[in-house]
Amino acid sequence: MDAVRQVEDAMVMSGDVSRAGSEEKLRRLQTITDAALSQLGVEDLLDELLERTRDLLQADTAAILLVDPSGTELVATAASGLEEEVRQGVRLPVGRGFAGSVAARGEPVMLDQVDHTNVLNPILLTRGVVSVLGVPMLNGTQVIGVLHVGTLTPRRFTHDDVELLRLVADRASLATQARLSRLDRAAAVALQRSLLPARPQAVPGLDVAARYVPGAAVGVGGDWYDLFALPSGQIGFAIGDVAGHGLRAAVVMGRIRSALRAYALETDDPADVLTRLDRKVQLFEPDVMATVLYAVLDPSTGSLTLSSAGHLPPVLTEPDEPSRLIAVAPDLPLGAYRSARRHNTPASLPPGGCLFLYTDGLVERRTRPLDDGVELLRAALTCAPADTMCTTAMAALLDEAAATDDVAVLAVRRTGEKSAA
Template sequence: WPAGTGDLEPALADVGPGGLAVLPLPAGGRVAGACLIGWDAPHDFGPDERALLTASAGLAGQALMRAHAFDAEHELVGMLQRQLLPRRLPKLPGAVAVARYLPSTAGLELGGDWYDVIPLPDHHVALVIGDVQGHSAGAATLMGQMRTALRAYAVEGHPPDVVVSHANRLLTGMETDLFATCVYVDLDMEEGSAWCVRAGHLPPVLRHPDGSTEIAEVEGGPPLGVVTQADFPMSPLRLRPGTLIALTTDGLVETPESDIDEGMDRFAHALAVSAPGHLGLVADALLGNARRNDDVALLLVRYDGMALRPLRESWSVWRLPEAVRHARRFTRRTLRSWGVPDDVVDGVLLIVSELVTNALVHTDGKVRLDLTLISGRLRVAVADASPRTPVKPTSIGWEATGGRGILLVEAMSATWGTLPVSGGKQVWSEIPVGGA
């Protein structure tokens, strides 16, 4: 026995009273474990048996090391995948969203399925579901990249077809052998309208308030990452308050015994007999029969309609000497028609003057003023063609001729900020209006 293990032999006496072989399991220059083999009857170890045991120990050590590496990779990539999926879905005005994800039980139990719900300006929301080819760490990593890309392009204010086209060009430029499929739905909460773009993915399934279901007839483009200059047409979706939008991946509907069309019919039937008032239970029931040799993503959104629709008006600001005065006149006329108190109107006019002036002085191109009133809050937004965001000065000397506008907007607003929009930015301010 090695030095310092004098008590080891008595402790092992019951393992092999007739004979005992203690085999270190070497792997990669270190010991991965030990194997103990005991005999009840007296046993002599011949040279051939010793050689066999030694060789077997080496093979077992290598196998054990590979198993440890597999477990470590599985844990690491599983953690990565959990971090890349949304931790929670946002609360939506006029809709309820529920999502589920089940990993595969084959291989590393990893995959490239993902979902996302992206709040957008003007009470729009983007619904996304997708699937990266393969079940590997690379698929999970690419999934995170595609989810981030689609979210970034959506927040920039691009229309759905442009969002998907940008993501396609990004993936083709990555020089990867993997491709991805996805569905992108832009849902207008105010109007109850939706536009869908499909890139090689399963179409949405709609469950209407009367319990009928339909597999949406949505034009499709190729999977992402296959053709650089591909077209991704937009298709409208018919929605009414109470309509359930269901997006899923092929792991839920495709089995070795049936094709995708049969699986989609089963999926639609399961939605038809469900109770959409409890989306969490519906999602759990739909996943109950999912095959687990592929990962599954499921996104359910019930459109209920906004209880209170906002008031909106817009004004195109022309680059004229009296442009700011015209913008103020439009604002005063609009707010008075909405019943906004005069003391609030005065503050709003000051904010409009500053934002419109900044856009005209510091940018070129079109300038648009948007006014929105909902739930006692007024939103003033000025969009221009420059991506450069205004910077709040840290200090201003008494002789400075500029820089006070943003400080004034901040002082007059409950909150303010900037948003990237297609071709530029939007600077916005929110002001409480009380009971208006």
């Protein structure tokens, strides 16, 4: 209540209202900090806040517009007295008009007289709104939306009104961020599950297993794995990590995974596939950075070709041999530099041998160098069935605490078995 009391004191000191009037205003102001509001769902909370804001400021309309993911438009999200804004999906450009100016400046804007020269939203004009006041909704210093109120009669808003509306905007911002975070995480998890099945497809001659675990600190991210049969009869498999976390990273991951599959149908050359994939990322995902390891295996001969776009080297285990890292020279990550050259590394997977691929969430910790984590993984793995190798790796590297970053691993073991004729 300190912020509320400060508003009350400022109201009296500024001469906006008398002490008696201030007490009445304070009583009404407490309606927006009512603990009972916390029991409402986010949508109901925003609707109730807008209703109470109209009463508090004696306004005829109130609305919330949120900045869209591109950062260029405001989208009508909740309204009281202007419900058609939400029903019609009103979108307004940031930087233009009344609401757009509030978002661009990050400061309150008051208009004593609304007309077509200062307001872009036709609904305000058709409803007969005369005066408006808008304040930014903030997440730290970032503008995430605009809260505005309007009246159907001329009104000169005061500093007191601005401060009251700021308090409402703060409450609405917290609720909105909580809602967006939950939606983002739920959508990202659903997308990850749809793209990363619990067990990769069965392939004759191979024993395959995989794991995916969201990070404890950041949740679902852009880590992924894939394995698929190629028209040539060979098997393509990949693992990758899109920089960032949440829904955005998961969506980009899905696009990259699908594009890699498409390019893999056109060529069995892993370096060529990653070259094409990098060109796609550079053009359509200009702000994205991702690491990928892509390999093509002939199950009948064990011939293996790998190409790395900045990804960590895989671990190779063989019967009666110590595990070792395959010396794949990493080229630049996807999205790092236009026309980056990419190379292939030839290798061989003997019968009974297993190739283990992983993302940095498995081995990287703030408390130790990355190379030490990779060495711990190499030392923990021995030649075993693919599922056992995944279990061993997760137990060895995630025994003391959950990974802060998301983790994806893929084990591909060559059994030497042939498909039935």
